[in-house]
Amino acid sequence: MKTLTNFPYSKVLVLGLAKSGEAAAQLLYDSGIDFRINDQLPLDENETAKRFTELGCDVITGEHPLTVLDDIDLVVKNPGIPYDNPIIQEASERKIPVITEVELSYLLVDGPLIAITGSNGKTTTTTLIYELLQAGGLDPLIAGNIGSVASEVLRKQQRGQPVVMELSSFQLKGTKTFKPNYAILLNLTEAHLDYHHSMDDYIGSKLKLFQNQTDSDVAILNRLDSLISEQHIPGDGERFYFSVSNDSENDIIVTEDDQIQYRGNNLMSKHEVGLPGDHNLENILASIAIAKSFHIPDELIIEKLRTFTGVKHRLQFVDRINDRLFYNDSKATNIQATSKAVRSFKQPVVLIAGGLDRGGEFDELFDSFTNVTNCVVYGESKDKLYEAGKRKGFNHITITDSLMEATKKAYELSEPGDILLLSPACASWDQFPSFEARGDMFIETVHKLK
Template sequence: MKYINRYLHKKILVLGLAKSGVSAASLLHKLGAFVTVNDKKPLSENPEAQGLLEQGIKVICGDHPIELLDEGFELIVKNPGIPYYNPMIKGAIEKGIPVITEVELAYQISEAPFIGITGTNGKTTTTTLIYEMLNAGYKNPLIAGNIGTVASDVAQKAGEHNTIVIELSSFQLMGIDAFKPKVAILTNIYDAHLDYHGTKEEYINAKAMITKNQTEDDYFIYNADQEIVARIAESTRAKTIPFSTAQVLNDGIYVKDGAVFFNGEQIIHTSDIALPGEHNLENILSAVAAAKLAGVNNDAIFRVLNTFKGVKHRLQFVCELNGRKFYNDSKATNILATTKALAAFKEPVILLAGGLDRGNEFDELVPSLKNVKVLITFGQTAEKLERAGRMAGIKTILRVDNVESAVPQAYKQSEQGDVILLSPACASWDQYKTFEVRGDIFIEAVHKLK
């Protein structure tokens, strides 16, 4: 890591803990800053804060006292999940205190270049594919961000011979200043996180931040089939690499005659790709482009695509039981993700869906439900999803308490040849701490059927 002096003897507030806050506080302390940590969780229930206290870092827990902002802080590092309308953040901005996220710190100390991936859907699969391809090509990748380890932890261990492959959310990107990936990828943009951003325009602007600081020496890989994304590409200074599943591109990556081509060179036949789903083809195209830019050979790329079957909780095949195939797509936290999951199957589907109610209806999902023979709902959105199911003409619609009780009910309603799919179309927070917890409970319930 680079031992920078810019934070030496500076007063810095780390707002909100979780993994990124702990990492940021420890790193800033190591760099000689006077760090104060503020977290809403009481100290007695906060082992992370207790650990920082033992390092000699000042810790204030239990609430976010606005008067803290009068203590002369020169910088705030906020947890990405804290929105900008939070009174502490609004107050800091009014006082002219810079606010960043931990990703910016990681960039400032890193000796390794970054490949950054963002978008509404497909980030995790794309990030994982790139990591696997670079690894197969002996390019010494490290994986960071929303997937894997906190970026500033990874950056402290990375050297010039490494490449950090990082998944980036819009929340993280809103808090960057100088962060500049060598290769940036924008997979797609759809309506999401409007409760955090307020407007779609702000959400789009946050995603566009991934290429804000790029120069002519960098690369921007983008979805040429989406007008919103293509417009962002028009304003970047980086070299642009478009990808498309619908059109042949002269200087990009695309699908033609059942094969993937990069700048006119055939990479792999789509029939040799193990990862299911038309939507995953977009993820594959952007990942292959990034791997080629990193110097990975076609044999290594082929080996990964020929064997990689998906990421946990992302259309993950769990098992086959008495002719029924179970898939865990708990990461499908919006309508679009569930639409794409349903499009991956020609077999009859028993769909398990429901979760946090963000105020939207599910009319957009109706056309994708034509292959669904049974709909099983749970959570806050159960009634809304049942309405969509009736609109789609689904004859069997059942409501259960939770994911665990949905699984045996789904099996009871199923026949040989059916797909039983958890693809909730909603966030998990009404019943489960994370989508990972929700997915793990589904997997455990499936294995109990055995």
């Protein structure tokens, strides 16, 4: 496993453990670099901190005293720790650089790096690119918000081996030298303002993906996304545009007769694609751009696109019960993602929505309800969803307390031929530790219904 060499810092503070902090600490330890760990969880409840303590490392747990910054010249912070945290604020005052584990891991890169960001569709696109490169025999690795964290994966990267990496705004905000050979921005919508506090900061964090690209790199962009089109994309990467409309200015498009066309040549009909939803066509076009860049034969691309049906918790088909189709889209944690999910289906939809109330309103969501026959809401945001629906003239709303109850009620309200869709438009943290746990509960409840 690779380690860091010629590291320019004397002592590093790893602030916050979890997966990324643990991986960063392990990399520093294996590289023989002096570091300190600081984590909020007390030592008697913190198995990771115990392990590093037993290794003789400098570990402080249970609190975040400002003294953890003494004799530190670099902070590697957990992406989820906000920048208004007192330790981060103090580090800024002391002019100590603050990075995320992704930036630390970049020192290990030894081959093509493909990085994907966006407000929605990151995981689907990252997974599809990985599978396309795998089909082409390129032995890719996958990292970031999928599977193992970046520094674990990049330690295993062989010279010339492609790495496909999903990146969030939280991770990108803490980058300085990070530079992917291929950088994809799928879309931009209002998200994570509780962390970033402004759209400018959120978008600026996303755009850091491109800031260090040279003219030998490629920036892959969604031409039809209105927020992306308003931005000055930094860096010198070659611009490659995709569009789901027939626009000859773009490199890859969907034509008026529904052909996916790459630089003037038809590849396949969009109706042959196995992944449901027009919004997923954007993810597919971006993925094709990478596959073509790596010279994967068209027949392998077509075969993979016909058989790829998505990622768990992202418009995942769960089951058919009495001619009703159940889909798990638990990853849809904002209004835009749920609106796109609803529009993915031409059949009548019974929508299950709700979760953490982040203070927003939901009126916009109901504008996408052209084929929604009923909406069953639950969780902390249920009353806000109900009131928004009433304001928009949508009266087929049922309030429940839990996801299990909502799923059963949705089934009672459905008719043969309906789509029963969990697409919450909210984060999961009011009742679940993660969107994955929420989706698993939905799947379990569906199977019990059967």
